[in-house]
Amino acid sequence: MPYRAEATSLEGFVQQIACCFLRHGYWFYVTGHVPDHKDARSIDRKLITKYGIGVSESTRARRKRLGQSNLQYLRHERLFVILATKGQHEFFDAESKSIHDIRHVPLKHGGYSISYRQGGRTRSGAPDAKWHAHVEIERGRYLELKSWLLDMASHRSVERLAMDFYRLPFEPYAPVRRQMLNLLRAVNRVRRQAGYRPVPVEVLPLRRRIVRPFGDDAGIDHLIDGESACLRKS
Numbered sequence: 307m308p309y310r311a312e313a314t315s316l317e318g319f320v321q322q323i324a325c326c327f328l329r330h331g332y333w334f335y336v337t338g339h340v341p342d343h344k345d346a347r348s349i350d351r352k353l354i355t356k357y358g359i360g361v362s363e364s365t366r367a368r369r370k371r372l373g374q375s376n377l378q379y380l381r382h383e384r385l386f387v388i389l390a391t392k393g394q395h396e397f398f399d400a401e402s403k404s405i406h407d408i409r410h411v412p413l414k415h416g417g418y419s420i421s422y423r424q425g426g427r428t429r430s431g432a433p434d435a436k437w438h439a440h441v442e443i444e445r446g447r448y449l450e451l452k453s454w455l456l457d458m459a460s461h462r463s464v465e466r467l468a469m470d471f472y473r474l475p476f477e478p479y480a481p482v483r484r485q486m487l488n489l490l491r492a493v494n495r496v497r498r499q500a501g502y503r504p505v506p507v508e509v510l511p512l513r514r515r516i517v518r519p520f521g522d523d524a525g526i527d528h529l530i531d532g533e534s535a536c537l538r539k540s
Contacts, residue, residue, distance in 0.1 A: 309360030310520045311350040311379050311386075316416040317477050318519030319382035323389070324439035324479070327378050328408065328422045332389035335413060336404045340384045353388065354379050357397050369393070385415055412440075417447040417476065442481035455489055459496035467493065468509035477514050486510050 313319035340346045359377045366376045375393030412421040425434025494504040
């Protein structure tokens with residue numbers, strides 16, 4: 307089966323990295339942009355071949371046993387990312403000046419910020435020592451949204467603000483849900499001070515959609531390096 311490299315949506319791009327790649331240790335990454343005058347799929351093939359990315363799962367397992375790194379490649383529109391696991395690979399020499407560790411430097415694209423972090427607290431309140439993918443609205447974009455919503459808070463009806471919240475273009479991963487709730491609280495503080503009805507929390511889209519990262523032809527049983535885990539709610 308050909309290696310699938312092109313995410314057909316921003317949601318699929320984020321989901322594939324957060325729900326599939328990170329949990330398998332693909333923490334080291336570089337990003338790049340395909341120039342407008344070049345064919346993106348040609349660049350995909352060139353980089354996949356250069357770094358030996360399009361290999362079988364058995365080859366990946368053998369490389370891991372030998373202490374070698376495995377790589378993944380993913381592109382959305384003109385932005386591409388190459389992700390690697392810990393180990394030996396020419397990638398680390400060739401890209402040494404550009405490599406980031408997603409545990410320390412989030413990957414940002416389309417208003418999202420993707421990182422890998424240790425958990426805070428479990429639902430019971432106990433410390434969570436496990437590492438988790440962390441997807442949130444990138445801080446600059448979040449502050450823009452907050453300024454815009456606060457400006458509209460005392461000028462729009464509850465129904466119009468409810469639609470504004472519903473149309474926010476971000477999938478509600480847990481950190482995004484917290485950000486949305488914070489935005490709603492800020493808006494309602496302004497509305498209460500102005501004597502207006504608050505916007506109910508029910509307007510927030512708090513259920514994440516599971517998408518097919520590579521389009522309709524990418525079946526549930528054929529998602530690369532993660533299979534059905536990509537379709538489970540994170």
